[in-house]
Amino acid sequence: MAKSSATKDAQALFHSLRSAYAATPTNLKIIDLYVVFAISTALIQVVYMALVGSFPFNSFLSGVLSCIGTAVLAVCLRIQVNKENKEFKDLPPERAFADFVLCNLVLHLVIMNFLG
Amino acid sequence: MMKVLGFLVLLALSSALTCEAAIFKPISHSHRSAALELFTPADGSFKSFEEAYEALRTFEVLGIKKQPDQRADTCASVVDTLSSPSSALKDLFQALRVNGLLNCELNKKAFAGIVPRLKDAVKIASSLLDSYYSVGSLVLIKGLSSDVDVHLESADSVFRAIKALGQSDGRWRYSSNNPESSTYAAGIAFESLAGVISLASSEIDQSLISMVKNDISKLLGGLEKYDDGAYYFDEKLVDAQGHQGPLAASSAVVCGITSFATVSAENLNLPGDKILGLARFFLGIGVPGNAKDLYYQVEALASLENNRVSMPLILSLPTNVLSLTRKDPLKVNVNTVLGAAAPSLTVKLKQIFSSGSKDSSVIDQDLKFDHKNAVHYLDALPKDIDVGSYVFTFEVVLHDSEHRMIYATGGRTKVPIHITGVIKVNNAEISALDSDLGNVETRKKLDLAGENSVCLSANHLQKLRLSFQLTSPLGHALKPHQAFLKLTHESKLEHIFVVHNSGKQFEIILDFLGLVEKFFYLSGRYDIELTVGDAVMENSFLQPLGSVELDLPEPPEKAALPPPLVVDPSSRFGPKEEIAHIFRAPEKRPPRNLSYAFLALVLLPFVGFLVGLLRLGVNLKNFPTSAPATFAILFHLAIAAVLSLYFLFWLKLNLFITLKALGFLGIFLLFVGHRTLSHLASTSAKLKSA
Structure with a gap:
């Protein structure tokens, strides 16, 4: 009995979260999707390393850090683009995107250098 | 052992030959x-x-x-x-x-x-x-x-x-x-x-x-x-x-x-x-x-x-080494230069110089002639000739006075002669003595002509004494070129002492108290070896006498360490030890299929990303049209260019070329990006205000 109620609660919670998320603007959803894509790529690499070993360790680090880094940058972009964040109200989203592109380019220069 | 001594004898003889007389x-x-x-x-x-x-x-x-x-x-x-x-x-x-x-x-x-x-x-x-x-x-x-x-x-x-x-x-x-x-x-x-x-x-x-x-x-x-x-x-x-x-x-x-x-x-x-x-x-x-x-x-x-x-x-000797013990006769040949027989003549032994001293003994003795072998000989050497090196002076006297005009004999001829003999070794004994009183602890007789293996033991308060007598065939004392006592420790460390003589008596006393430092405080068994050798001594020997067990005190802290063993010089020129190069074993690589599988797996989230974008209903409606579109396209192309530059950097370019190219691309990207994004910003601002 308690179990089913817990499941129900969880279902209710999940449902409410989903409906609340549906309200988010599309551009934020794109960013979220991007973050999920980057993180899952990083996870697959970690799994690969756990299975095979970390032999070209710098390559592994580059791959994982590239994904994590770009995910973090995407999160930053999301913060700045979100209209509900009042502190970034004056900042146009285009400017935030330019930052995102610049930071990504710098990050990947370093990553490529480290890739070996 | 005997070979070494024989070599020494030869060496001594050849050096003696360089004196004035020659054969x-x-x-x-x-x-x-x-x-x-x-x-x-x-x-x-x-x-x-x-x-x-x-x-x-x-x-x-x-x-x-x-x-x-x-x-x-x-x-x-x-x-x-x-x-x-x-x-x-x-x-x-x-x-x-x-x-x-x-x-x-x-x-x-x-x-x-x-x-x-x-x-x-x-x-x-x-x-x-x-x-x-x-x-x-x-x-x-x-x-x-x-x-x-x-x-x-x-x-x-x-x-x-x-x-x-x-x-x-x-x-x-x-x-x-x-x-x-x-x-x-x-x-x-x-x-x-x-x-x-x-x-x-x-x-x-x-x-x-x-x-x-x-x-x-x-x-x-x-x-x-x-x-x-x-x-x-x-x-x-x-x-x-x-x-x-x-x-x-x-x-x-x-x-x-x-x-x-x-x-x-x-x-x-x-x-x-x-x-x-x-x-x-x-x-x-x-x-x-x-x-x-x-x-x-x-x-x-x-x-x-x-x-x-x-x-x-030419006056020549078949051999210029004569043994006193074997009673070798002195033989002299007189020939012409090509080895033909000489006319009848007498060889006279005129003088004998002892090589050690300047004085000479004058002897005027005719050599007998052996017709069969055409050799002039002297049965017995003069009585007072002992072992040693001498210079004999001969004179050739031709019998026929006519021959004296034809043949050149050159007056007196000096010839170096080495007289050898068996030297008697007597009264050889080795003993361990008490240091202060000189009491004899153990005394062993030695027979230096035969085998010896004495076993002594001594401590640092005792002394080792070795003595023997050398007598030449005529009963004189002989001072050989070499008289050495060698002690060899178990660890092959050698100590060599010269045995001195007074008259016939040779004696050496090793006081271990004074020698402990020289022996590096090494206790244990020392092999004793005695060398007595001379060019004129037919029975030169190098003999192991046995061993002495030494009990020396513990070394003090500052005592010198024994030197490292002398390496056999022949081994120094031998082949060196082979150098084995160690290469790092290549890392274990995963199976190729596994790697390909994970490559596909890594690409999977990207596909998911694209699918997700489609489901969200993403569109490019916001993409600028007309004039700013060029800038937008250029903006994206520039980003693609930078990324492909990175790719090239990974493949073959070095950092300097990459940074140079990146500088130009960056300026272009900045310009184009600024134009595109400011255009987008102005349109969105217009939308808001509208």
Whole structure:
């Protein structure tokens, strides 16, 4: 009995979260999707390393850090683009995107250098 | 062990030989075998007549009956050379010389053509060698056939022409325009002059001959002397003739003088000791290593052997090491230089010098003659001769007074003699003593002639004492060259002590208290070894005596460490230890399929991303149109360019090229991006305000 109620609660919670998320603007959803894509790529690499070993360790680090880094940058972009964040109200989203592109380019220069 | 000692004895003997006295041995079998080896042409035929003559002449003198296989070939070329009207003087001469030894069948008519040519050459000869070759050829032809007239009418003028090249010191010049004078040339000149005398149709002016005689005595006055009594002519002139050292010069002069002495009626009064000294010089060379030297040596000795003026007699000893214990008789051979028997004579032992001291004992004793072996011998050595090194002085006295004019014996001959003997070793004992009182703890008798293996033990408060006596066969004390005691520790560390003597008694006392530091405080077993050796001691020995067990105190802290063991020097030059290179093993790589699978897996989230975008209903409606579209496209292209630059950087470019390109691309990207994004911003701002 308690179990089913817990499941129900969880279902209710999940449902409410989903409906609340549906309200988010599309551009934020794109960013979220991007973050999920980057993180899952990083996870697959970690799994690969756990299975095979970390032999070209710098390559592994580059791959994982590239994904994590770009995910973090995407999160930053999301913060700045979100209209509900009042502190970034004056900042146009285009400017935030330019930052995102610049930071990504710098990050990947370093990553490529480290890739070996 | 004995080999080492034998070597030491040899070394000592050879060093003793370098003193004034020396032994010269006549020509022997070793010369014959050397001649056969040196004069056998490598490719089956002689390179030149000169080489052929030297080989054949050496064989003839040494009595080697071997007729070379090349006789037919050589004779054919001799005939060729003699019948050719254009052959050079030198070739004619050498061919005639070879013919003289080979007795080839020659056409007598050929001489008729050569003789006038040679006679002309004699008259117009401008250099010494031309005269030598032409005169020599005529002499050889004279010996071959009596039909041809080889006599020189103008012998006096030819003689004068050759004599004109002579110098005041007895040496000769090769030609009138060559100022250098040479001893070798003098030898050639004497031979040429002898040839002129024998070819002269009338008697040569006596004053000319006595002038040459004068030259010879001046030349002999310039002889150089070695310490061992050998005389030689030094050749200072170095010229294109080559190979004219003292040996060649001395040989040429000896041949020249002897042939001159043979043809001139006059007595040359050659000093016997110098002739003997020259003979010693030629014999002292031993067996030369090259053909030319052997020829010079043999040729000179042959002319000394056969001359009628002064024939040197060589006194030699079959062995100069005599054993007192075996009672070896003293044997002396007297031979001519080529080893032929000497006329009847007596050898006298005149004096004996002891090499250690200056004083000598004068003995005048005749040696007995053994007719069967042609050896002079002395049954018993003088009574007071003990082991040691001596110089014996002999004198050769010829019985026939006529012989005294012919043979050169050279007065007294000094010969180094080494008398050896078995040395008695007595009263040998080894003992361990108490240090303070000198009480004998253990005493062991040693028999140094046999095997010994004593076992002693001692501590650092004790002493080790070794003593023995050495007595020579005559009962005198002997101080050997070497008397060493060697202690060898288990760890191969060696300590060597010299055993000193007082009279016959040899004694060494090792006080271990004073030696602990030298022994590096190493306790344990020490092997004892005694070495007693001398050149005259027939029973020199190097013997292990046994061992002593030493109990030494613990080393103090500052004590020196024992030195590292001496590495065997031969091993230092052996092969070095092989260097094994260690390469890092390649990392284990995963199976290829697994990697490909994960590559696909990594691409999967990207596909998911694209699918997600589609489901969200993403569109490009916001993409600018018309003029700003170019900038937008350029913006995206620039980003793509930067990323592909990164890709190239990963593949092949280096950092500097990449940064340079990135700089330009970055500026372009900044510009385009600014235009695009500001345009987007202005449109969105317009939308908001609208």
